[in-house]
Amino acid sequence: MLQENLQQLKNRALDEIKKAGDLNQLRDLEIRYLGRKGELTKILRTVGELPAKERGRAGDLANQVKQALASEIGRVKKSFGEKGEGGVGEKEWIDVTASKMKDGFGHLNPVSTVQYELEDVFSSMGFMVLDGPELESDYYNFEALNIPSWHPARDMQDTFYVEGENLLMRTQTSAMQVRAMEKYGAPLRAIVPGRCFRNEATDARHEHTFYQLEGFMIDKNISFANLKAVLEVTAQKLYGKDTRVRLRPKYFPFVEPGVNGEVTCFLCKGKGCRLCKNTGWLEIFGAGMIHPNVLRAGGINPEKWSGFAFGFGLTRLAMLKYGIDDVRLFCGGDIRFLGQF
Numbered sequence: 001m002l003q004e005n006l007q008q009l010k011n012r013a014l015d016e017i018k019k020a021g022d023l024n025q026l027r028d029l030e031i032r033y034l035g036r037k038g039e040l041t042k043i044l045r046t047v048g049e050l051p052a053k054e055r056g057r058a059g060d061l062a063n064q065v066k067q068a069l070a071s072e073i074g075r076v077k078k079s080f081g082e083k084g085e086g087g088v089g090e091k092e093w094i095d096v097t098a099s100k101m102k103d104g105f106g107h108l109n110p111v112s113t114v115q116y117e118l119e120d121v122f123s124s125m126g127f128m129v130l131d132g133p134e135l136e137s138d139y140y141n142f143e144a145l146n147i148p149s150w151h152p153a154r155d156m157q158d159t160f161y162v163e164g165e166n167l168l169m170r171t172q173t174s175a176m177q178v179r180a181m182e183k184y185g186a187p188l189r190a191i192v193p194g195r196c197f198r199n200e201a202t203d204a205r206h207e208h209t210f211y212q213l214e215g216f217m218i219d220k221n222i223s224f225a226n227l228k229a230v231l232e233v234t235a236q237k238l239y240g241k242d243t244r245v246r247l248r249p250k251y252f253p254f255v256e257p258g259v260n261g262e263v264t265c266f267l268c269k270g271k272g273c274r275l276c277k278n279t280g281w282l283e284i285f286g287a288g289m290i291h292p293n294v295l296r297a298g299g300i301n302p303e304k305w306s307g308f309a310f311g312f313g314l315t316r317l318a319m320l321k322y323g324i325d326d327v328r329l330f331c332g333g334d335i336r337f338l339g340q341f
């Protein structure tokens with residue numbers, strides 16, 4: 001009797017497995033026959049109630065049926081493409097011809113693009129590229145640069161101070177001059193791109209956070225002519241070979257003499273336009289011969305060595321290059337602004 005029941009159940013189950021149209025139907029069958037409360041499981045449970053001499057054969061048969069059904073369900077599942085958890089199931093598939101989703105790839109910030117261009121130019125002239133701390137000591141940012149605490153020049157570069165620590169957010173990459181001299185001595189050629197901070201009323205040309213690129217060269221017999229030559233090569237690489245450099249006197253306490261550096265306006269080629277306010281020149285850096293006091297602070301003998309230093313407003317260079325008319329856009333966090341470059 002039990003034998004007959006088992007045989008019938010097996011035939012019925014195999015027939016239904018054959019007819020199953022998808023994985024879900026198969027899983028239902030698996031539960032219906034082999035599950036904890038499944039039909040076959042119920043029969044298996046009754047085996048124990050049979051008289052002892054029938055029990056062995058009935059148990060063997062029930063197990064054979066169980067294995068046959070399990071293996072058939074497994075085989076058909078495979079043919080439906082079930083790959084286990086995390087795999088590609090029967091309803092999932094990969095369309096290799098589909099176009100990729102609209103991408104969200106980023107790109108270099110315009111300031112980085114200009115920075116890397118300048119790094120290439122200066123590396124080709126033997127300058128190291130250095131990095132320095134944004135949280136700087138009063139000493140390296142001011143004192144060592146010939147700007148003692150009483151000096152009026154401090155008023156031009158107010159910043160954010162850490163109370164009681166003698167630390168501040170650096171106002172200029174010039175803060176790396178003495179650090180580099182202490183570490184590398186003379187001769188020395190280095191540039192320092194980096195972020196600077198100032199506490200000042202913001203407007204279209206002034207932000208609390210902006211980028212500069214400092215450079216300095218110290219060697220025997222370095223003169224103003226070397227400064228002009230290096231900056232002219234740089235300007236020509238940036239803006240074309242007809243670009244000229246104009247130097248006009250400007251006071252910075254850490255250079256003597258000091259200058260404001262202008263280059264031929266790349267838009268109008270010097271004729272005068274809106275960008276250069278009809279002067280034909282664009283002011284892009286401050287520079288000068290390193291003051292003897294600064295060389296001394298860096299442990300370098302000014303009787304033996306001389307050098308020049310310059311500082312570009314990197315953010316300003318990016319603004320000029322890409323025609324950006326408001327510096328505040330860089331810190332505005334509006335992705336539509338960056339997406340334009």
Ligand code: FA5
Pocket residue numbers: 171172173174198200205206207208209210211212214252255258284285286287288309310311312313314315316327
């Ligand atoms: C300096 O910072 C000097 N350290 C430059 C220097 C280096 C002179 C070496 C001599 C020798 P200045 O304060 O002018 O100089 O700033 C240099 C450039 O930084 C400016 O021309 C401008 O492009 C940029 N800059 C200064 N303040 C801001 C600001 N608040 N927002 C955006 N850019 C600024």
